[in-house]
Amino acid sequence: MDDFLPERQTSGKPGTQVSVWRAKFAFLLAVLLCTALIAVGCGTVPAPVAEPEDDPAVPEAAAAEQEGEAAADREPAAEEAAVPAESSEPAEAAEVAEADPEPASEPAPDEVVAEDPPDWTTHAFVDGGYYVLGNPEAEVSILDAGDFL
Amino acid sequence: MLRVEPLLIENYVAAGTVNLRFNHVLDHGGASERASAASECAGQQDPYSFWTMHNHLFANISSLFSANVDTYVGYADSLGLDTEAFGSCMADPAVLDKIRAQHAYRTNELNIRRRPAFLINDSIYQGGLPFDAFERAIAEAMN
Numbered sequence: 001m002d003d004f005l006p007e008r009q010t011s012g013k014p015g016t017q018v019s020v021w022r023a024k025f026a027f028l029l030a031v032l033l034c035t036a037l038i039a040v041g042c043g044t045v046p047a048p049v050a051e052p053e054d055d056p057a058v059p060e061a062a063a064a065e066q067e068g069e070a071a072a073d074r075e076p077a078a079e080e081a082a083v084p085a086e087s088s089e090p091a092e093a094a095e096v097a098e099a100d101p102e103p104a105s106e107p108a109p110d111e112v113v114a115e116d117p118p119d120w121t122t123h124a125f126v127d128g129g130y131y132v133l134g135n136p137e138a139e140v141s142i143l144d145a146g147d148f149l
Numbered sequence: 150m151l152r153v154e155p156l157l158i159e160n161y162v163a164a165g166t167v168n169l170r171f172n173h174v175l176d177h178g179g180a181s182e183r184a185s186a187a188s189e190c191a192g193q194q195d196p197y198s199f200w201t202m203h204n205h206l207f208a209n210i211s212s213l214f215s216a217n218v219d220t221y222v223g224y225a226d227s228l229g230l231d232t233e234a235f236g237s238c239m240a241d242p243a244v245l246d247k248i249r250a251q252h253a254y255r256t257n258e259l260n261i262r263r264r265p266a267f268l269i270n271d272s273i274y275q276g277g278l279p280f281d282a283f284e285r286a287i288a289e290a291m292n
Contacts, residue, residue, distance in 0.1 A: 138165060140167045149181050149213050
């Protein structure tokens, strides 16, 4: 290998130069492929760990017994692949956490409910020429036919 | 109604289940007309002022037979009303027409001859009623 490369680099023939460029290209391709494989490998390496996905209870129990939350910090990818249920739990928790402020920010309906009822004893309105005291929606209306004197 | 009305207000009007209205009866001629006109003119400034004047008139019932317009303007002033507008209203014949029409309705339409008399929803009660009689009548009207 050490002898092979210098020979190609020092060769002055065009065919030899082409083969050198091909070799370089092949080398680059190999590097790229390796890089790609490594990159893909990072994503797929946990796959074997995720194989027990068919029985998620095993990794869940193991993770809970051994490391708990720390394991989730160290191997997030593996946990996501192997224990989708756990990965969804934090999401639900996040949703709850996001939803928490909503009830807190909805005091308006509570305030409306908590509002004091109207003081009908000082509420008057005009109806049919009469000055009516009380709730316009009252079930019963009493008409007092009287003289002030 | 004078003695019972506060109980009705406390127990029913405050709860929003009953409302009250007043139909003018003019059994004492001009004195009745002036008193009724005073309540109407108070109501023109604010519906609730009708009721404050209504209460004030009943509280001063012994003075009403001899009361003139100036007396009522004084009442209006004591209740914080606009006395100029109140005085103009007292001279407005439309007010007199309105209270006379109510008196006629009571006599001719409701055929009420006794005083006091009450129309509780569609039922007429003539003569003074104690509070428990109002309670029963209201319960009946609500059923």
